[in-house]
Amino acid sequence: MKRTFTLTTAIAALFAASIANADEIRVLNWQGYGTDADWATDAFTEATGHTVVHEYFNSEQEMLTKLRTNPGAYDVVLINASFTPQAQAEGLITSIDTAMIENFDDVSANMAENDDLNAGGALHGVPWTWGLTSFAINTNTFDEAPTSIEVFWDPDYNGRVSIRDDALEAVQFAAIATGQDINNIEDLDAIQVKLAELMPQIKTYWGSENDWNQFMAADDLDVATIWSGSASRSMAAGLPVQFVVPEEGAIGWLDGLSIPTSSTKQEAAHQFIDWMIDPEFYTRWAEDGAPASANAAAAAALPEDAFNRQVLGDPEVVARVQFQRPVSDETREAYLTMWQALKAAQ
């Protein structure tokens, strides 16, 4: 009797599942980066029946490792465009069926056609958000925002400066300061010299947004590099900071949402990505502090005074941005060796 009952419920459950097509999808992303907001996943579950489970990574390398070692474990993954070609080349992610994503038509054309996201000749990552790596200043110290990146080397701010402990970012930051193309650095020696000069100015490196906020809150720093999305969040939280895009330019990055080749829930994954680029999702997210959306319709839906409209919506600013391209392992290691030597000399 009991066995019959169990069997019946199991069949019923299966049946129900196939009708409603309710899947549990697993998303691999940075923690607290939009996809895992409770209101967002709740709304998605309500609309589609699919539930969402998150797993987090702390670096792109780790994300790739997780994809490599856990086939079938993930359905949606956030990949920075500069890593998309590598993931595509390793066969980790599959091409996107844009027909299944209603909101795709609103994505800005220049982003939808991004070379890196279209690695291998087909779209492998749906443009989701973009932003800048530039710097922010402590408004308690500055009456007027500096216009030049040279403020990092200004003796007035000795011991009040911070950059992120990341070889690539440090090198590209110095590339901008030395007027070079961040994706094609020709004079690495100049960068080494520039960074060596910067080192004594530095109070500490920062490793995460959390560090950064605490240092700023404790008044440890005057000038520090930061991501635009993080800056907007910090400002929203009331920290005395202001984001600056200097005349020398800034590093730009683009994040895309991809679907692992090994995912068994491709349809639900497409649905989730669709929801992620929906203007309704984005405007709600922007209230908490979000990077810029790749969806033109979503960006347009923001209020006039929103950070992402004011700063990133300025065409003059956008013109100064150099977008990050993929970096080969060799280059990455050369940068790391140089960065470690600089740090070790301290």
Next chain:
Amino acid sequence: MAEVAVENVTKRFGTLKALDNVTIDFPDGGFFGLLGPSGSGKTTLLRTIAGFIFTDDGTIRIGSKSVEQIPVEKREIGMMFQNYALFPNMSVADNVGFGLRVRKVSLAEERRRVGEALELVQLGQHSNRKPHQLSGGQRQRVALARAIVTNPRVLLLDEPLSALDKSLRVDMQIELKRIQREIGITTIFVTHDQEEALTLSDKIGILRAGRMVQAGPPREVYNNPTDVFTASFLGEANILEGAVDGNSLRLTDGDAIPIPKGLKTGATFAVRPENISITTEEPTERDTPKIQARLKQRVFAGAMATCILDRNGSTFKVISRDRDLPQLPEGGPVWLSWEPEHTITIPN
């Protein structure tokens, strides 16, 4: 209670023969001392009987049972350790009761027997103390009570009194003997103190370099040592060497002393210091062994006195009641003589 027999036991540690074909038996109810210098194998032998060490060769019997393959915990022995090895975390009563509890004796029975054992060692009132609250002598009594409370077939004592000071040691020797007599247990103990061995034992065994050199009642071994080592290890001995010439021994310097009849081949002779008398005149008896020597030193020690003498470069020692000694000139020539039966023959 049981007889213990050790037969042809050999034990090697690496290349070292710690026990080399050792044979000795310990009759039921006796008190036996194992004696020897350090490294002689006496402790190894005791631990082999206990079962901490397994033999390479030979048999050990306790009672009629051969025990070489039986581990220590099944051998029904009682053992007392040099440092007593009292369990620091248990009270006196728990220490003594340990063996009973292991044997699953009922609690009431355990209490009764622990009480009896503690009475026997006169520690009845200390049963709730912890070992660190006891004096050295008390710890020793607890260790003894613990070793005998299980009615073992044999009691093994490893240097039982060495941790005690001199006066306490003498008291404990008497005490140990009393308790052993009272319960009649076969007891084997290891000591490096020859006096202790002679006092306590019904039989002693002397070991040297892993071999059982001699075994027998103390008096017999003392009076008839089978070799120079035994003679000088057990008590003191003045050694005489020379060549046998008819019924006398011609010493290397030409003097001759009478020796027991019938001895043809070469031998070594020994005389105990306490058996020698010193006179200034030459003793007149014909067959009294006598030699001349020169007095080097006279040491007064209460009732007794020790004289150190020199005879052509070899040292002699004489122990005598002080008042029996005549006035002797230091450095002067004297005569040493003894009864013929006190000449100990040591066969070569």
Next chain:
Amino acid sequence: MSNMLVKQDRLRIFGLLSPAYLWLTVAIFLPLSAMFYFSFLSEVPFGDAEWNFTTDNYRAFFETPTYAILLWKSIKLGLMVTLTSVLIGFPCAYVLAKTIQGRSREALFLLVILPFWSNSLVRIFSWAIVLRGNGVLDRTLNAILPFELDINLMFSTPAIVIGLVHSYLPYVILTAYLALQAIDDSLIDAARSMGAGKITILRRIILPLSLPGLLAGAVLIFVPVVGSFMEPRILGGRVGTYYGTVIEDQFVAVFNWPLGAALSFILLAVVLVILALASPILRKAQT
């Protein structure tokens, strides 16, 4: 003690040791062997990555001076932290073992370990709050002291040492405590009765007898501190780059596990050599 290896003993040794070592083998030794293997590869053999055997990763250590400089810096840090912990922890253990009596001792014993049960990162951040300029320490001292002080220990080597000593101090207190507690008080009394002064007793009796515990504690501190990277980074700021940092970078920042593994095994080798060199000296000190 019987040092015979009869069959029963063999079985017993096997029975007692095999669960622990089997566990370690499956969960640590085999995985680390795989890592060791990786350390001789040019690439991590994932997917269709092309790789070949090479000793380049080990050679990199000798060709790039950064690594040796940082390893030396890490060893110095390890020694400094170990020494500081031993110096402040030993008296503490002594008081706990010999002065405090009864139940309060057990309570204190537990209180020493309890901070370990909090998250290390939370602890480090708490230290940051304490040590930084205008932080808890600065404010407290300025509230108590009549004169103005400007204390900002944050982002300095002392901050790293404070954080690490805090993290590892319980090891040495507890191992030293366990050894000290086992010393029979009568030994100390006996020495005193023979006219030995406090220093002599400490040097000739207490230190030698508690050395095994002290050493165990020192090793448990020194070994992980040499490879640490979290505390130095957060508390040391600009000066917080150590050997552990470069290893971590190889795993996290660039996907160069072979080099990271090679650097780790060099660290392990150096640590073992240091322990091996130190052991005869320490053993001599013990007798």
Next chain:
Amino acid sequence: MSTLILKRLGKIWLALILFFLYAPILVMAFMSFNDSQYYQLPFEFSLRWYQDLAGNSEIIAAATRSVLIALITTIIATTLGTAASVALFRFEFKGKRILQVLLFPPIAIPWLITGTAMLIFFFGIGLGRGTPSVIIGHVALALPYVIVVVTARLATFDATLEEAARSLGANSWTVTRRVTLPWITPGIIAGALFAFAVSFDQFVVSYFLSEPGDSTLPVLIYTAIRKGFTPEINAISTIIITISMAVMLIAARFSNFGGER
């Protein structure tokens, strides 16, 4: 200096060290009642982090999971580690030195590397991720600590005590249980506390080996760094420390494991 003064100085020193050990814990607790999300001073009393915590089922689930895993790890690691220590202490055999030296790699090699190695290996042998894998990893990392600590205690043990017990008829098991274990109990307790600490604070292994959605408290904290963790973490840590302290002090009240002689 008189003994009395020395004793008093000793106690003061102990108090100072305890203060040092608890300073960051106190700050942690203090900040859980501070209103500022970025741990800003001056202090403003608020219970908002505790309120937030009450509604944060993720943190509570992770904390519970961490405690459970730590408990299981402690039990396994302490049992296996003590057994191994007893064998290493009691017997002389070939390869003993090697077995002892083998305890160092898990301590010396940064956990990051060991964790990565475990991840690859567990996948290689098909064990995969999940709580069992996490526990296997935690136990392995805790074992060397238990063995080192228990062995340090055993080194003070008088081996003739075991012989005495055997001569009284006790078999191996009884000797171990009645004589050896009581002596090394303080070492075992310390080892167990370390094992708990290792597991409870273990991030790398849990991070690599736990199933998505089944994360432990340290994993939650470390991954939260990127976005910034709120004093909710302080609140849960304060609660855990307070509970453990209460449990421990009660345990200390009713047992004798400090090794009273």
